[in-house]
Amino acid sequence: MTFKEGSPESEKYLQCKSVNEIYFLVNRKFEWKSSGFYDRSNLNIRFVRRKSFVLVTKKKDQKKRKTLSKDLLIQTAIQYANRNGIDALSMRNLANSLGVEAMSLYNHIQNKEELLDGMVEDCVKHFYKPKQEKDWKKEFKKRANSVREVLLNFPWLTVLLVARVNIGEHMLKYFDQSLACLVGVGFTYKQADHIINAVDSHIYGFTLQELNFPFSPDEYASKAKEYLPMINAEHLPYFFHLSMEVANGKYDGIHHFEFGLDLILNGLNPNPKKRN
Numbered sequence: 001m002t003f004k005e006g007s008p009e010s011e012k013y014l015q016c017k018s019v020n021e022i023y024f025l026v027n028r029k030f031e032w033k034s035s036g037f038y039d040r041s042n043l044n045i046r047f048v049r050r051k052s053f054v055l056v057t058k059k060k061d062q063k064k065r066k067t068l069s070k071d072l073l074i075q076t077a078i079q080y081a082n083r084n085g086i087d088a089l090s091m092r093n094l095a096n097s098l099g100v101e102a103m104s105l106y107n108h109i110q111n112k113e114e115l116l117d118g119m120v121e122d123c124v125k126h127f128y129k130p131k132q133e134k135d136w137k138k139e140f141k142k143r144a145n146s147v148r149e150v151l152l153n154f155p156w157l158t159v160l161l162v163a164r165v166n167i168g169e170h171m172l173k174y175f176d177q178s179l180a181c182l183v184g185v186g187f188t189y190k191q192a193d194h195i196i197n198a199v200d201s202h203i204y205g206f207t208l209q210e211l212n213f214p215f216s217p218d219e220y221a222s223k224a225k226e227y228l229p230m231i232n233a234e235h236l237p238y239f240f241h242l243s244m245e246v247a248n249g250k251y252d253g254i255h256h257f258e259f260g261l262d263l264i265l266n267g268l269n270p271n272p273k274k275r276n
Contacts, residue, residue: 070108074118086156120160121168126150129174130181137265139181144203144261151207158204186270195268202260220246220253
């Protein structure tokens, strides 16, 4: 709808001396914006030329904002960290990913620490929880391989596990059942705690190297040949011969996760008399 120049409607507006008078004139229906007036009831008023106004309907196909929730924030944060790394994650960047203002996130989550807690918990729930069975080594191997698989799927997770105190429900249950598996076959609580620490150190260390090593396995031979001339065979004879074996294809240079895991587990024997 257009108010034409000279019409009673346009003259009525032009007689107003301030924005407040116009606001009042239209029964508090319109508000002032830098581009003109906009109607709260899904209509726009804007200036077309001097002494002329036009009424324009808003587009009906405007995208609806996502309904925010704590779970949506956590899932979006996980996806963001997978793409960009955990260091790039911030409340502002998360809000931008969701197409909302950063302050709106705090209606669902207190701070970034709570967000990180939720991200860890959402991943830890996929860890295999060992059962109380006689074959505790088999159970702990399942546990170790399960954790490693999750860590490889979420490359940022290892750092959060080793650098923060994580006391979520899934994490505590995971640790409790790991203790139960070991104490149940005869290890003391102290021994069980040390075993879990040794196994987890192997998992985290191996996975971090696997994720961050600068060469892929199919490059080992070519890189060994490339660096071989830089190794002094007289001063570093064993390192030189190892590199020679990789360069010549005699040894593929690939490390196996199970090798270290077996070294740890096979060196442990519970006391059946102390079974709980």
